[in-house]
Structure formats: C-alpha cells, structure tokens
Amino acid sequence: MDLQLRGISKQYNGKPVLQDVSFDVAKGEFVALVGPSGAGKTTLLKVIAGLEDPDGGEIHCSFASSKERPIILVFQDFLLFPTMTVFENIAFGLRARKFPKTVIRERVEHMLHYFQLENRANAYPAQLSGGQQQRVAIARGMVVNPAVMLLDEPFANLDRSLRLETAGFIRRTQQEFGITTIAVTHDLDEALAVSDSMGVLMKGRLEQMGTPKEVYFFPKNQQVARFLGPMNTIPADMFHLLDMDVAPGTRELLVRPEALDLAADPDGPGTIREVRFSGHYQACVVAVGGRELVIYQKPNGLRTGHRVRIRVNADLGTRE
C-alpha cells in the first residue's frame, strides 16, 4: 500500500470542507476523485501533497518524500514556462533539485524520446500544438521520478478529442513508470475510462470508492447515482412488466440506461415515445406501466410508436 488516509478532516473558517475521509491507494494505482464543485477535491489533494494540514486524521505513506522520490502536484492547465524551451521546461524540476548536469541531460533526453518530442527540444511552448504542450507538461512531472503524482483537473480546458488522448496518455505513462497517481477531475468520461479506482466526494465526505464499474453501476445511494449520470428508478410494482430476476424483498431498482435492452414485440408492455440520436448510441424514451424509462441502444431500427419488451441486464443493475 502506498498511501493510507485515515479520518481526514479539514475546516475553513469553521466550515467543514473534508469530513472523515479514509481510503487506501495501492502502489501504481490510478485513483480518480470526482464530485460536484466545492466538494473538497482540491483541498484533499493539497492535504495529500502536504500543502495544507488536516485538522484531524492521518496519512501514512510507504515512502518518504525526498529529492530522489518526491510527491508531485501538477496543477490545473499544465502551465509551461513560456520563455523556456521544451528541454528547459522538462529539466526545470531536476535543476531546482540540483541534480548534476549529466544526469539532467540523460533524464530529459529519455523523456523527450519517450514522449516523441526529440525534434521539439529547442522549441518554445507557443510553437507547440496543444497536445505537444500537454506531453511536455506530463514529461516535466515524470522526469523527477515521482513516487506519487497528484493531478488537479488534468483534462480541463481541452477539447473532447484531446481530453481522451491526454487521459490515455497519462494512463499509459503512469502504468509504464509504475507511478501511483491521484487525479481530481470534473471529466467523468475520462475518470471512468482511465482509473483503477474512483472516489466520489460530496460535501466533504467520500460517499463511495470502488472500481469505476462498481461505482457507476452499483452506486451506494441516489446522490452518487445521479451525479454520475442518468438513472432509471424502477419501483416494485413495475417488476412484473420487465424481463428480469429480482431478489425477494427488493423495493426499488436503480438501473442505468445502458443496462436495459429493448426487443420489438407487438405484445410487449412498453411503447417507444421518443428516439434521440446521440452519436454512437440512441436514447429511447419508453413508456411502460405509467412511467418513462430512458434506455440506450445501438441504432437498431426501433422507432417511435413501436411496442417493445424490456430486459434488465442483472449484472449492471443495482438495488436499493
């Protein structure tokens, strides 16, 4: 275990910002922390980085932060030094730690090679594409061989394709170098796609921590469920209208739109009210038992007015 947080709490001016936050981070793990604005995500990152002292609780590290193996906090925007070349930007952290010149050259060249920036070593940030700037910023963090990398909003201010590319790039790099990474982000798609564990922070409390699939498909409560995206609430009196097995005593089922399947059936209990095209899937609004369910399907020829049967994929359902 690389990091253990136990009962972390923090107040600003008497207002609790973090309340009893506990979780473990394994070596080499990528943890994404998500949550609404003001939930305390950045404060938690600063506490882990040692930039803020918690009012209560403890953090246990399996290593001591040192010149050789620091914790690195990469702040929002990946700001590069505009008057320094790519080489100088990447070398900055090593120079600040007074590493010998030969070590600096060797390590920076390794990064330039790994990040495919060799022919841009003497360029200035303004001469680079957005994607290249991101890579320089990540290289600048990686070059100091951090034990833990803390990222604050690493995908902010990037357009969609660059967000996904950067997320994948950070993921591959932290895996290859074995760097434990904690990222705070608003970008749920990227958090779900690249993290090993995802923590949902709400009003200073860690509501749930688990694999992205667990948290997404089996949220602990309605707030977590709704924060992560649309969710159908299916009450017990509708169970007989759907194809599914439900444990006895279940009062209500929370089901994501992608955990429901539709099949055309002239005698089916549902009627398609609306089909919305959304790129790689279509969202069908289906009237059934006096309610409406939202169901994501691959485009499959079903149209408004069609009668349907509805199947619940139990592996992706969640109960309350």
Ligand SMILES: Nc1ncnc2c1ncn2[C@@H]1O[C@H](COP(=O)(O)OP(=O)(O)OP(=O)(O)O)[C@@H](O)[C@H]1O
């Ligand atoms: N230095 C500070 N002094 C007083 N209050 C602060 C300070 N830093 C943060 N806060 C407050 O603590 C709460 C949590 O802030 P924090 O920045 O940790 O949230 P966040 O989840 O990162 O939000 P966002 O997603 O908007 O960045 C907010 O209400 C904020 O106003």
